[in-house]
Amino acid sequence: MASQSEHKATVIDGKLIAQTIRSEIAEEVRQLSEKYGKVPGLAVVIVGNRKDSQSYVGMKRKACAEVGIQSFDMDLPEQISEAELVSKVHELNANPDVHVFEQSIVILAGILVQLPLPKHINEEKVLSEISLAKDVDGFHPLNIGKLAMKDREPLFQPCTPKGCLELLHRSGVSIKGKRAVVVGRSNIVGLPVSLLLLKADATVTVVHSRSNDQESIIREADIIIAAAGQPMMIKGSWIKPGAAVIDVGTNAVDDPSRKTGYRLVGDVDFNEACKIAGCITPVPGGVGPMTVAMLLKNTLEGAKRVIVQ
Incomplete structure (x- = not known):
């Protein structure tokens, strides 16, 4: 029997597991495109020019492209007012599909507002304005509320x-x-x-x-x-x-x-x-x-609710 000093924990390879999940998502996206002529889309709203935020958005855009999800960037100026930003979110909420991409209609299944937002904007207010059906970050108060309730399931985790x-x-x-x-x-x-x-x-x-x-x-x-x-x-x-x-x-x-x-x-x-x-x-x-892989998975699940009825 190994002594404690010889014991070595199994290291969980998040990169490998995330890549397996991405492969599964890519296959499902391909099947949706072939069967229904529709693919998931993710709108990423970014306010200002923070380097870390730009880096995260670039990573998410690349991940989307890898699995066949179409990403759309809404780049907004640092000085945008809270009311204007909420109005932009409402526009995305109301937009069911975007355009034809490689013979497939893009279903705008997810909206992601990249945090942090500038100090003059109330993040809680903006996040709560995202449509429940497109809240792929899972932060809407109603999604969290359902997570807290027995026998209820949020649309997104x-x-x-x-x-x-x-x-x-x-x-x-x-x-x-x-x-x-x-x-x-x-x-x-x-x-x-x-x-x-x-x-x-x-x-x-x-x-x-x-x-x-x-x-x-x-x-x-x-x-x-x-x-x-x-x-x-x-x-x-x-x-x-x-x-x-x-x-x-x-x-x-x-x-x-x-x-x-x-x-x-x-x-x-x-x-x-x-x-x-x-x-x-x-x-x-x-x-x-895994965080990025779950964002892709949520976006896919949101699109499937619209496409597979």
Whole structure:
């Protein structure tokens, strides 16, 4: 029997799993085009010229092209008023299809408003104006509300939390009846992923900045979802032997040996955790690729609701 020092957790390859999902999506998009002459479309609204936002949008555009989803960019000036932006969102809500692309009609199935928005615009207000049927980010209050209710299903689940559960399922991790601890309670990851785990019949505890004795709570978890945004806060000694660890954290820490001067680490001390956990996602290359894959999946699902009736 291997000693603890020889134990090595299975590293969950998020890139590989995301690529498998993209291949599945590409096949479904091809079938929709052949059978119905229609393909999904995603409108990406970007306000201003933030380099990080432009980079994310470029990545999403490339991912769409890879699977046959048509992406449309609505580039708006930094100084646009909130009312004008809401009006643009309403235009996209009302637009059922866009144009013919390679003999297929593009069904505008998803609208994504790239965050953050300029400070003079209320993000909550803008996101709540996106049509429920096109809310592929899954952040509309009614979609989150349905996620929180028993026997109700939202039209879309938020992409990163959905990706976390997909990683568990595709890695053969059983959720039903297991003790899951979510570290962090943000609207984007912590809160919705705890609701998804509840729907999957886990016993869920949420640890946050005001929680007492975080270490002992986390140590009881069969499944840990780390989404606190604190570099390497979860030590190997905090992890139950054999636990599944999904690390959502992406934190830049100083590293003079790198050309960039920094490296990315998760919320979990990866090297320590590998000696204890049963399986673990790396940072980068774990949850990140799944977020984009789930955005594509949501866009496909939105289009299918319109096309396959």
